[in-house]
Amino acid sequence: MERIGYIGLGLMGKSIARNLLRASYPLTVHNRSRGSVRELVDEGAQAANEPRSVAESSDVVITNLPDSDDVESVVLGPGGVVEGCRAGMLFIDNSTIKPETSRKIAERLEQAGVEALDAPVSGGDIGAREGTLAIMVGGRSDAFRRAFPIFEAMGKTITHVGESGAGQVAKACNQVMVAAQMVAMGELLLLAQKSGVDPRRVVEAIRGGSAQCWTLDVKPKRLFSGERSPGFKAEMMHKDLNIVMDTARACGLPLPGTAANHQLFRAMLQMGMRDLDNSAVIGVLEVLAGESLREPDA
């Protein structure tokens, strides 16, 4: 089996790395903070001190980092993956970053004989833990075929979208829909409550019709119990919407709906809710409404 190196053990990365271990891949891990590294070492992974040494001991290097600059510096910067790589290595990026950064990294690695795939994921911490993520892949077909068994250890819907960067474009598109659903969910729950109708009954009533979505299937139960921890952090949702709006600007596309949603997630960060789940955008609407979603009687 290919030796895998995994860099970036955040909320998503740690669960994905664990699923690779469970699938019996020899695994080397690296992360800035050491807690997650120790956990995975206890479960059978090797630790490496920097991205370069991860690359030196791996056939396939995977990154899962917050933003475009982080991936660029971990791969192309000093002590980065590019310094430890050799021809025939495969690079996969599970991060959600700008399509243009993915393309730039792929070009640089190609010069070193390394194939690169952008492979951002969707499905939240639940999907990462349960190995049911949607994986959106950009890059060459032969690299996609080589990576397929690895993707099968992390997710369920695995799609080769197109050339380098196409996975990131698909993820940007994904986040357009997710942001819209999160905001709409917040608005409709408060509309029900303010109209004197139980939001729980409303969710039951509408889940089986045209409004059906993953968001309504998964999130209301958590909100009704007062649970607003991530899941998927508001800060990351806002970052992803930055990518969406930058990508749309670059290709000359107005996105009036997404623009409004983007502003609400920005407000969420400014209101001190950056570490909450993206479904907690209802918190911004609660402030606007002067009324909070009621939790069930204790």
Next chain:
Amino acid sequence: MERIGYIGLGLMGKSIARNLLRASYPLTVHNRSRGSVRELVDEGAQAANEPRSVAESSDVVITNLPDSDDVESVVLGPGGVVEGCRAGMLFIDNSTIKPETSRKIAERLEQAGVEALDAPVSGGDIGAREGTLAIMVGGRSDAFRRAFPIFEAMGKTITHVGESGAGQVAKACNQVMVAAQMVAMGELLLLAQKSGVDPRRVVEAIRGGSAQCWTLDVKPKRLFSGERSPGFKAEMMHKDLNIVMDTARACGLPLPGTAANHQLFRAMLQMGMRDLDNSAVIGVLEVLAGESLREPDA
């Protein structure tokens, strides 16, 4: 079996009435334009000339009409249901109208000994034809129980949401989510295309993740084949969003996301697309983008 009268044989009403016939209910129908009436008479229904006479020959009268004023005049106006009703009759409204109008009609009918349920539906023309609608019901529990077998002939997810008007509130909430999904779908399809990525591949990639929804499951295939006919008319979507925004105004709730979507559906009507499907709101975005969603090569 209860004798049913069905008033309003539009895109949804005709299919629902047909399913009641198939479930062997004795059926009397009325509609302003006569074509649909003749179709259903050929299939075994009786025709009636006005709402009053529908009520006279029915135990349960159901309406399915465009807007609040239409239902009010058909039920409470001259020659209306109220003139032909008697104590013990049940009234059900499948229309999507203002919650306050539903409450007003229920109060008036109650004075005549008639129980009333607001029971708007969701699931589009497909759901109406296949009998898989979501039905959101407001009114008393005993009336809900009496109506339940009738609802089972029309739909699949049948929820007693609360008191009179609560079904309409749930439907307003439903349309908040549907409008958000339709706009987001249009934006993401154009974002993919303008970024040089095949929107078909993007839809395949994101359908299995957090973006999953009925809208992405059902609508893109139609759009990709150039099909923008309803389904569910843009004009009705805009009317439903009028109800949402009026209801939100009445309870003092700002809805920033829905407000933006509402404006896009209004633009759709002004651009001459009122008779197209609600998914055709992408047409507004195409004008803004200066580029149309490409259909597959002929």
